[in-house]
Amino acid sequence: MKALWRGLLRGDGDVGNRIVPPTGFTAQLTVFASGAMAFLAVFALALALATGRLAERWSQELASSVTVRVTSSDADRDARVQAALTVLETTPGIGAAQKLSDDQVADLLTPWFGPDMPVDALPVPALIDVPVTSADFDSEGLRLRLEAEVPGAVLDDHTQWRRPLVSAAKRLKALGVISLILITAASAAMITLAAKAALSANVQVIRVLRLIGARDITIATAFVRRFTQRAAIGAAGGTLAGIIAIALLPDMDAAGGFLTGLGFHGWGWLLPLLIPLIAAGVGFFATRWAALKMLGAVR
Structure with a gap:
């Protein structure tokens, strides 16, 4: 693990280009998949935060008043x-x-x-x-x-309205969190498949490198570095597109009075910036696992 991190920080230069081609199907797949998943992650994060605020607001507003009906x-x-x-x-x-x-x-x-x-x-x-x-x-x-x-006077404390609404908002928040977990898992699966495909396509190169004394950790570091960079770059683009899409959503007045609440407030706009970092981490561990497993099977 330490050797992998040192290789990531130090870089691999032309050696990495010879081991892992900088372009090709796997590179495009990794960047596209990371970007698409990051775009969806922005909306899932916005949904989770918005429904959390919605549940709190509904609970406070409905609990702040009661109604008396006189028939x-x-x-x-x-x-x-x-x-x-x-x-x-x-x-x-x-x-x-x-x-x-x-x-x-x-x-x-x-x-x-x-x-x-x-x-x-x-x-x-x-x-x-x-x-x-x-x-x-x-x-x-x-x-x-x-x-x-x-x-003929009846007190209505809004309990029948409040509980289902707050429960529905909390379930939507849980759905947003589950969506984030599934997006992360799907990203890891896509990057793993892309890394395995790249390794399989370069089996002969890997065998030659072993003959001239290259260690498996050196070869794995080259793959991990490339796929981590691709995952981070793709996720950064997808995150930026998602933030722009969220910012362009109509506000309450422009939506004709329908308040969706989907968006980020205040410091919440900084949370999507964590998505590229998480994507890079997912790319690192997914590629590391795939590379070491494939290298162990190649003889």
Whole structure:
């Protein structure tokens, strides 16, 4: 291993060119495969980071407020809404509750019914938005108080919405991490096949080098150095293309209000720069394993 690292740092000059041709099918395959996998790795990394942020944001936003629904006839609706507000005023851990206006309720229903639906004709309950300000808030206690003091009032703490959304976001994050692992494994497999193909094509050269006294570690170092460089160069190009593609994605306004969140924020833009380094490491160990195994089989 130390000899391999010394050979990588020192270089092999013309000797390496004679052992491992600088051009050819295996060189193109290695560069292309590394570039393609790095491009996909950028998107998998962006997906993992974005879904992690999404899960955290959904959890915080849905946990920061609750909703009280008041269902009753039009005659006593205002009285029950006022009774619910009175109960909320004496509840610790919450801020100033506010009844949503008819226009605000219509805006909430627009995605489901469309803008032309006569919401006034629907039996829509009165909605009260209740911000949660501290951990002292007891949702179960408030639910019991509303059931006892305000008939028709129901507390919705968004649990049924929050858990599936956060769970889905976490699974997407896990899918992104698994994708990164599979991309790394596929890259190692492609580089290993390319290295074996190059070694097989140069069996006669390897035998001649052995006859004149070349050691297996010297020959292996030449292959490892070449394929490590090719993997790093290809991954650098793929990473750059992936970063540019991520940067060109439309933002929230340009996407018509649809926020994908796919991208990097702040220092996260530096994380893709690790991909070429990881690709070089994958190329090093994959080629080293393939070279030593093939050289051991060549006699």
